[in-house]
Amino acid sequence: MADGLGLSNVTIHRGETCLLSVDTHINRGEALTIMGPSGSGKSTLLSYITGSLDLAFKAAGSVTLDGEEIDTKPAHLRQIGILFQDDLLFPHMSVGANLSFGLDRSIPRVERKDRINAALDSVGLAGFFDRDPATLSGGQRARVSLMRTLLSDPKALLLDEPFSRLDQDLRQQVRELVFNHAKAQSLPVLLVTHDMDDAQAAGGAILRLDR
Structure with a gap:
């Protein structure tokens, strides 16, 4: 398998409802943006990748990092970094x-x-x-x-709308900082957002969710 972050036939369900289905790979140094409205499962997907999925949801499919399956590993061993809306x-x-x-x-x-x-x-x-x-x-x-x-020292970086609470000028500066540092470290980046400007700043492919 190739280096980077792989999501193979990943599905997220809440009850009988399928929120999303994703099959993709993000190479090192590249970014993928997932866009969709609230409730479409964007942040829930990140929770599955990091190993912190709420019990209200059911997920299936394989998550790989540099060719190694990590979806059965404890969260602290997955080597996934994540930034949220709040700096925490x-x-x-x-x-x-x-x-x-x-x-x-x-x-x-x-x-x-x-x-x-x-x-x-x-x-x-x-x-x-x-x-x-x-x-x-x-x-x-x-x-x-x-x-x-x-x-x-993460091997992949997840971004859960980390720029959404910043004003426009600051948002542009922080976006540039984040993506430049991620690229310098050759990290695969998965961004979830509502904002097209964020997606364009990330570069790479954009996956739109219908829900």
């Missing part, structure tokens, strides 16, 4: 402490801090290690959230 930063922790959650616990303390500072510097946030998340702007929070995800 821990308010009681510094920026650096938030980012440390993305790193393997076996990494020595000094190296952890070096990696975090390098990550902050790469998104224009040098010197923010000790900052309180409450003092950050929306764009800064989005950048911290992205780097926390990338520090976990």
